[in-house]
Amino acid sequence: MILPICLYGNPVLRKQTKEVEVSKDELKQFVADLFDTMDNANGVGLAAPQVGRAERVFVIDTAGFKETYPNVEVRREAFVNPYIIEEFGEDFTFHEGCLSLPEIGEDVVRKSSVRIQYTTVDGEEREEVVSGLVARVIQHEYDHLEGQVFTDRLSSLKKMILKRKLSDIATGRVRPAYKTKPNK
Numbered sequence: 001m002i003l004p005i006c007l008y009g010n011p012v013l014r015k016q017t018k019e020v021e022v023s024k025d026e027l028k029q030f031v032a033d034l035f036d037t038m039d040n041a042n043g044v045g046l047a048a049p050q051v052g053r054a055e056r057v058f059v060i061d062t063a064g065f066k067e068t069y070p071n072v073e074v075r076r077e078a079f080v081n082p083y084i085i086e087e088f089g090e091d092f093t094f095h096e097g098c099l100s101l102p103e104i105g106e107d108v109v110r111k112s113s114v115r116i117q118y119t120t121v122d123g124e125e126r127e128e129v130v131s132g133l134v135a136r137v138i139q140h141e142y143d144h145l146e147g148q149v150f151t152d153r154l155s156s157l158k159k160m161i162l163k164r165k166l167s168d169i170a171t172g173r174v175r176p177a178y179k180t181k182p183n184k
């Protein structure tokens with residue numbers, strides 16, 4: 001089921017997220033809905049707060065990068081109760097966008113690799129090191145679980161330049177092609 005996506009300015013994007021119970025059947029349905037919603041909006045990642053639930057779950061699908069980066073490692077997966085244990089490697093600049101911040105794209109600098117602990121939707125606990133674009137999507141989605149959006153990471157000058165665009169999103173003047181939840 002395609003869920004409406006919450007936009008910048010919706011307080012849920014700033015909320016503290018809670019861990020979810022992996023054994024619940026409802027989790028599988030929710031993860032399927034996250035995938036449907038992400039696919040419908042042609043996204044490469046989507047986090048639970050973006051559909052109004054302050055919970056520690058996100059999904060990724062790096063297949064969306066294939067056209068631009070044919071050698072990208074393709075992973076389509078859900079991360080339940082994830083924790084980034086460390087970020088390391090070189091600084092890596094990449095142009096990010098976000099389904100909750102339509103029509104904004106900016107270069108963001110992050111570390112190239114992360115070590116992450118998480119549970120799969122089937123309840124398997126994992127810990128692994130990821131790099132490249134997979135790491136980038138994970139870092140972006142993980143920020144959503146910490147109440148952050150990618151523009152928080154920009155310089156104050158860049159933020160000032162984006163102020164008008166962000167307020168246009170928050171006040172409903174930007175209408176993307178996918179289903180969104182209006183901010184009150």
Ligand code: ZN
Nearest residue numbers: 097098099100
């Ligand atoms: Zn995002």
